[in-house]
Amino acid sequence: MKPSYLLVFVLLLLVAVSPRAHGQEPADAAMIYLQATTFDPLQTNGPLLAATAGAASPYYLVQFAGPVEAVWVQQITALGGRVLGYIPDNTHIVRLDADNVANVRSLPGVRWVGPYQPTYKLAPDLALNAAHAGETPLALMVVAFADVDAATITAALQSQGATVQESARYDWGLLFRVTAPATALATLIQQPAVAWVERYIEPQLANAEGRKLMGVEAVWQNYGYFGKGQIIAISDSGLSVQGNLTPDFDTRLIRAFAPSEMNLSSPQCMAKTTWTDLNGHGTHVAGSVLGNGTRSGGNAANHV
Numbered sequence: 001m002k003p004s005y006l007l008v009f010v011l012l013l014l015v016a017v018s019p020r021a022h023g024q025e026p027a028d029a030a031m032i033y034l035q036a037t038t039f040d041p042l043q044t045n046g047p048l049l050a051a052t053a054g055a056a057s058p059y060y061l062v063q064f065a066g067p068v069e070a071v072w073v074q075q076i077t078a079l080g081g082r083v084l085g086y087i088p089d090n091t092h093i094v095r096l097d098a099d100n101v102a103n104v105r106s107l108p109g110v111r112w113v114g115p116y117q118p119t120y121k122l123a124p125d126l127a128l129n130a131a132h133a134g135e136t137p138l139a140l141m142v143v144a145f146a147d148v149d150a151a152t153i154t155a156a157l158q159s160q161g162a163t164v165q166e167s168a169r170y171d172w173g174l175l176f177r178v179t180a181p182a183t184a185l186a187t188l189i190q191q192p193a194v195a196w197v198e199r200y201i202e203p204q205l206a207n208a209e210g211r212k213l214m215g216v217e218a219v220w221q222n223y224g225y226f227g228k229g230q231i232i233a234i235s236d237s238g239l240s241v242q243g244n245l246t247p248d249f250d251t252r253l254i255r256a257f258a259p260s261e262m263n264l265s266s267p268q269c270m271a272k273t274t275w276t277d278l279n280g281h282g283t284h285v286a287g288s289v290l291g292n293g294t295r296s297g298g299n300a301a302n303h304v
Contacts, residue, residue: 030089030111032061032088033087033088034087035196036119036120036122036123041061041063041114056098057115057116059084059096059145059195060115061113062092062110063110064091064092064110065108065109065110067090068086069109071109072109075107079100080097081094081104084146084173085172090111095147118189118190121195121197122185122189122197123198126138126197137180137181137182139179140178141175142157142175142176142194142197143173143174143194144174144193145193146173148193150167153194156188157178157180161181161184162180163180164177164178178200231254234282234285236277237278237282238275238277238278238282238283239276239283241277242256242276247295248295250294259272259275
């Protein structure tokens, strides 16, 4: 009978040391970490959790009792919810009909359900300075949830005096680069489908710094290796523009293949019959590896 007693003892020990056996949770497991704020929804009663006037929003934060299990997500989906993205810790943004919120709250794996507040959507630096910016035009990046129509968000942005510079759709949502008056921020974050607003920062070329961090220059100086005569194969999103290749690749491209030549079993690949880069990542990688630097003032002959 000793094995049985041992099993019972182990089970009792697990219950005794489990924080939840005493109504407690690990301090860091209860927090929700947003860019705009960090809080434990069962402990915080501050203004960030207060109801905010504006259009009714179908978007909620759903925090689970622990690391998210697939069955918990499936239960929310079965109740009509649409899970849109993960927020640490153990939290998802979910689109829910108001009638289903109480049902989701009652699920055994759910710790807390609360509205995705407008105050969660604004980058802290904008929140601090917006009140003093007046009509000053701001360059912004606006993220919208993936389940909305781009035309709807575009119209909402334009109604607030924003000019849309460019936009793109990704699996995780819609991304807009806009110019808008600072006074529009308060209204923009009230739009239910808007998930996040931050300043737009112009990308800067940093390959020259990257090669230092990776030790490339040390290899040049210590060993004299510059890649001369080497043939490199890159499998990525494409290259520049087919038929109008950037001068950075002059005399350096031996052969390029369209997706339709590489993967005959994929309908998406078969539909793309050119190797033109529609994403930009492939051109970036190829330029880093074998570009001659012409457009950025480089001199390949002197390795600069």
